[in-house]
Amino acid sequence: MGLAASSPSQSTGDLPPIGLPPLRRPKPPVMQDFSRVRSHLRTYGGSILKAPTPYRQLGSQQGLPRELPDLPPKQTADRLLGQYFNHVHLQFPILHKPSFSAEYEKVYQEGTIAGMGRGWGAVLFCVFACGTLHTLDPNRLQDGKEYLTKGTAMMDFWQDELSVDQAKMAFLTSIFLTEINLISAAWIWLAGAARIAQDVGLHVETGPWPAVEREMRRRIWYSIYASDRFGNHASPKQGIPDQMWQTTRA
Secondary structure (H helix, E strand, O other): OHHHHHOOOOOHHHOOOOOOOOOOOOOOOOOOOOHHHHHHHHHHOOOOOOOOHHHOOOOHHHOOOOOOOOOOOHHHHHHHHHHHHHHHHHHOOOOOHHHHHHHHHHHHHHOOOOOOOHHHHHHHHHHHHHHHOOOOOOOHHHHHHHHHHHHHHOOOOOOOOOOHHHHHHHHHHHHHHHHOOOHHHHHHHHHHHHHHHHHOOOOOOOOOOOHHHHHHHHHHHHHHHHHHHHOOOOOOOOOOOHHHOOOOOO
């Protein structure tokens, strides 16, 4: 009673009439356009969170290095590309053959890869490297290493926004290293391919992808998965009895 007596009196003009419900306060308008919010998240929250894969914006990794690697002669490139599609592609169909072949012909018509991005150029030279594995050229090992070096050098590893092409490049690198019996190095590159694939969301089926792109993302992911699960990329110690690794005293 004392608290009620000490409370300030309410004006009778603010009270609703007897028998009528009180007036409802208007609700704040519902925000429909989140473009400003997304812009602020990308600008100020880059080190805190990442946008979901379908809604990420790639940075400057699409640019090319200042010094572009020279393309091999067209006859050599055709032979290496044919060897790749006849052997490697049958086991791991990570490339969409019609579109990749059309882009390949366009590059050789222009005589340079300047019209393509870093990722595409890296994948092309890694394809050349894997193609050398199925030729009878006595210099195929050295040529393959040179192609692989050019391909990996085209990637910008100082970018935090990864791409599907980087996953393909890392996977093709692991294939080449496995075939020349550098198992430890291949094991590391395959692990990198799996991590890149997870970062770009290849293991997730949802997303606003067109039908062809959705299928290719699925093929890339399961090629990496199958190679890691059933391929010859085991750790050098895996499968070796422990007693063979223990040092014995004389």
